[in-house]
Amino acid sequence: DTGVSQDPRHKITKRGQNVTFRCDPISEHNRLYWYRQTLGQGPEFLTYFQNEAQLEKSRLLSDRFSAERPKGSFSTLEIQRTEQGDSAMYLCASSFTGDTEAFFGQGTRLTVV
């Protein structure tokens, strides 16, 4: 296992289009997190899953955002009707339940033009 992987690494999209990102966590990890990082800021928590259950969503996650983890393995984050303010790095992380160390992927950089 090479760690948390995210696809794509970069995405440029036009305003109003939908985009979907994928995260493959470390295989034995049951928790999966999504963060957003804008330029000059630290990561901000968006949502997390324990297995296939989405247990918490930040108020940053507007109704245009949806995340799934259908089989408790990989996860997708979809943004509908993208806006320029959605331009950011989207980071995925995974961990064991109760383990405070999360391992981060390299992120997907989204640019909305």
Next chain:
Amino acid sequence: AQSVTQPDIHITVSEGASLELRCNYSYGATPYLFWYVQSPGQGLQLLLKYFSGDTLVQGIKGFEAEFKRSQSSFNLRKPSVHWSDAAEYFCAVGYNNNDMRFGAGTRLTVKP
């Protein structure tokens, strides 16, 4: 409300010099404290973490951090910086990973 402040946006040090990156936090209870490093185009890598016990914590790559409850600080230090340490450093506070708050980061530049 919990928050993390990294007062220095950008620090430049010479290779071989010592380094201290500052972090102050506000949290309702005794927090868990973390330092992460992010190289360009990379994800975040955990350098070290503090939960309880000895207030001086050793991490990877020769880094250490000291928890000072009276000052609400968790500063990161390294006695001798290497060129490969140039990166963005983030302090974070929280209990679980879903409750983690990150600072805005400090960008470290290393002069030859």
